[in-house]
Amino acid sequence: MKETYNALINTQEFASQIHPQLKLVSKPSTEFVPQVLNRSIASILKAGVTKRDIEEEDPFFVCDLGEVARQHAQWKRLLPRVQPFYAVKCNPDPAEIQLALDAGVDSSRIIYANPCKQASHIKFASSKNVNVMTFDNADELYKIKMVAPESQLVLRILTDDSKSVCRFGVKFGASLSIVPYLLETAKSLNLDVIGISFHVGSGCFDATSFTDAVELARKAFDIGEALGFNFTLLDIGGGFPGNNPEGLQFKDIAALLGPTIDRLFPPHIRVISEPGRYFVSSAFTLAVNIQARRVVSLDAEGNPTDPTHDENPSFMYYINDGMYGSFNCITFDHAVVKMKPLCRSGTFMYEQEHSLKLFESSVWGPTCDSIDLIGRNIFLPEMKIGDWLSCSHMGAYTIAAASTFNGFKKSNVIYTDTN
Template sequence: MEASRLAADGVPDAEKAFFVADLSAVYRQHQRWKHCLPDIEPFYAVKCNPDPYVLRLLAGLGTGFDCASNGEISQVLGIGAVDPSRIIFANPCKATSFIRGAQKAGVEMMTFDNADELYKIKRVYPGAKLVLRILTDDSKSLCRLGLKFGAPLVAVRGLLEKAKELDLDVVGVSFHVGSGCFDSNAFADAVMRARTAFDVGKEVGYAFKLLDVGGGFEDNNFERTAGVLRRAINEYFIDRRELGIRIIAEPGRFYVSKAFNLAANVIARRAPLDDGTEQDMDGMEEDQPRVMYYINDGVYGAFNCILFDHQVVHPYVLSLDGSFHVPAGSRTLKSSVWGPTCDSIDCVCANAELPATLAVGDWLGFDNMGAYTICAASRFNGFDVSKVVYTVGGGSDGREVKAVLGSFARATRGY
């Protein structure tokens, strides 16, 4: 509605796309985590969505943070009232300058999975608290991180012996079953492998006190995954309380995916002319949609999740001809939706059923746009990154969010 008023007044770029972030959705996910996994401390994966209000809310709720770079560490510490002990530098292959930067920032916990990393750490930060990242089966995940990170079990003894030789403090074991894991049983297998690494560590002379179960938690199977994880921990780490083992995790998309939705404006349309002839649509196959819509965000912006995160998005109509009401039973057409750049790979949705009356100036909505979207958006072709509008929703959740943010703001005065 505001965009329509601004456009009528001739304001440039009045119809630009925007996110709506419901911070109460983040709060509800945190409550869900505490209910299902009360003994596992969440360290939010900042890379997933480094939104400043999300970070402030989670900091106020007492979570830790999984950071992968000096920039992320600086951002988390920069919001104030977050002690460096609440950060794990969970990047197994770091630049020497980044290790030195973590030391200056007071961040002690960091991961490794190779001998060269041990030599670097010994040289510049010998007092670090090291966490050995092991390789797990991530074949059922959207993003297979094992292709890049993780020490196979056969290499664990050699790495720990080398760490012992260098007099480095290895405090525990971590794993990551892959981002977007749809096979809950992958966590059970990973916990079993972690137990093996713990036992090897004991034989080498370490008494590990930390188990990091990583990320990969999905919204739609979270309860099942949490149950599998609890049972595996009870089976393989039945002595965890006796030994004083702390368990943490690195959830990312679980917290923010559903909290962000995107509104995009239809800025152009290619379709059959009214007289029954068609515009030039060379290059299109016969079985492709004959109506093409162009919106003002695309795969170089918020929809980079399609290329990098293997996501499939589903557009729906937000407003039609100035109205939020879409008549039931409206005729639809097979359509495709494209981003605003001049690159032909900028396809948001190759096949969608949209109302036949959808036209330039109407708005489309996209749900579940909070994970790995804004964080990787670029300004290719000179297009701006979509802005975020915040809400805390209504009811008791909204009041709790306001209270947490207010309390955190008071705690950070002076930072």
């Protein structure tokens, strides 16, 4: 059995497992700690793509653990009251509950945050002393009562997710109007409800979603208190943006959220969060190799014609990672990926300006499926078989859901620490 399923782990411990400079809470098993280089992303990419060996054409990620640590430091600086619990599902590299436990993360620092769980998984979590878990419906309470009655429960409420790229409200979250019924049910079952959680949706692009949700959580706290519960935990979920110069910035969320939490929740209430994307998005850069290409040339009537006489052909590139692999983020996470030339005829081009002529291109994954199309209308200089492309910000919801469909391996990860 693969264990388990929407685990959220205290990031201080998670980060310490993968980042030696962060304080180690307990000793990790040696298997868990990847070999970590101390080189720039550019130098690793360069070494990886300028090898001439045919065996070395596999796609690979460079994961900068320093970036994860910097994001953690930023969180601590801008939202010091909120303890982040990393959302393992976002990039379980290399952790799930069992792996986190194996790595020495204390079970008290793990939250099982899927409100609709399989009974045997609840049992497993409980057997490992992972006792804090979320719920948002009465049937879940009856199930928990049967298999793990000692659990400490967190009621996930429904908040406005309309300003997020990935909305969760249709699937999870109890609306405020049924909070009394759920809490009364919990009470009648003698279950311990310790607080309230929410998730504004992943890829949130409006800071007020967080503050509005905190206001709603306050109302849920008040209902709980009126019913005799003594809530001690507020979990403000995930949805925080990765480190990307475009779009909503974490600092702007923190500037609104911190004071709102302080205004509505007294200091003895423990406040935690469940960020996923925030930590890993910018830490992963993907390098992919062009394994095949097709030059497309059409005459005035739109019929295929001899490309050697066309000064403006378009190109179809076939690369060795695709929609069934790391680029599943395009389907499942609504990600917009930007392909850039990385190495062209042996010339390394990472983060370099160029004035090469651009051609309309489409980029395809390696499988035999036509749905394996990463993007059309991408403007790239002419690339050849064996050249490399790169994509930055490929850490969130990429390898986490990648498959080996059609026999293609998942991209390797090379770790570095640029701190």
